Amino acid sequence: VSKMNARVVRAQAGATVANLGPGFDVLGLSLGMPVDVVEAEAVDNGGVAIVAIDGDEGGLSHDPLTNCVGVAARAVLDRFGPRGAGVRLRLQKGLPLGSGLGSSAASSVAAAVATASLWCPEVSRLELLDACREGERLATGVPHPDNVAASLLGGVVLCLPGEGEEVEVIRLPVPQDLWAICACPDLVVHTADARDVLPAEVPRQDAVRNLASVAGVVAALWRNDLELLGRCLEDRLATPYRRGLITGFDEVMAAARRAGAIGGGISGSGPSLFALAAGQSAATAAAQAMVQAFSEAGVEAWSVSRPVDTVGATVTRIG
Ligand code: HSE
Secondary structure (H helix, E strand, O other), X not given: OOOXXXXXXXXXXXXXXXXXXXXXXXXXXXXXXEXXXXXXXXXXXXXXXXXXXXXXXXXXXXXXXXXXXXXHHHHHHHHHOOOOOEEEEEEEOOOOOOOOOOHHHHHHHHHHHHHHHHHOOOOOOHHHHHHHHHHHHHHHOOOOOHHHHHHHHOOEEEEEEOOOOOEEEEEEOOOOOEEEEEEEEOOOOOHHHHHHOOOOOOOHHHHHHHHHHHHHHHHHHHHOOHHHHHHOOOOOOOHHHHHHHOOOHHHHHHHHHHOOOOEEEEOOOOOOEEEEEXXXXXXXXXXXXXXXXXXXXXXXXXXXXXXXXXXXXXXXXXX
16 A cells, blocks of 8 residues: 555556557557546555446446456556555546447556556556456457557557467557558447457468568568558458458448558458558548548448557546
């Protein structure tokens, strides 16, 4: 209890593009907006409580055992908190649920970062990753790290699997004029369902193609080569099986390219689609074209378009 250095903090964590095309469960990019905000108040009864949730249209549980903010906060306290450390959490959802923007990840990260900032500020961001993944495990059934790592750290991350569930995260360089666009249709796809449609085995030529593409993405980021990056975004592990869940997939991706995007694909498990572009004007044009193409396919959509976020989750002390 003596470690407590503030009573109330507010943390925010933003939207992410998991997979970044070919990097199924291993690459993630931080879009940074919209954000989920978690306000955490330190209490010394050892408990985790969720006292308010706004912006979820009543869709989320207030039970800390069945809401990823409660689970992530608990995981931080269990791993790093002093005896008796507890939190009361308020969650403000800015991310839509089931959108492919990493909604559960943003909530988990904001909760973990807020809780750590109250009780164990010496713990590094990277050390919080596994606690954030517990929120993801609850929400999706699998503690996949790509959304949480990008939301926590910002930038583009590579998640290297180790023994068992261990993951090592490597931050990759982000080219200065790299913009990311997400077009978010008025559809809901739950990650667990989008994982269920994936086959247990894929043709070897598809696996080989993805190996080359992921290596190409990493090389392109190091070389600051957006043309190469655009050529390496195609995915053959998940997209062929998920595209059918997203009305307008082909038309929206074609529209993004025609408007000047370098490439794109499904954001996480969808239904949002992402594109990358060199600079603001191509990004703005691509965003408009993607929303328009969704609309022509009969689905309303909105978009976010911004330079790749390189900051990650942030904390403000409010008391
Ligand atoms: N890598 C995960 C998937 C991300 O594609 O299922 C889910 O947001």
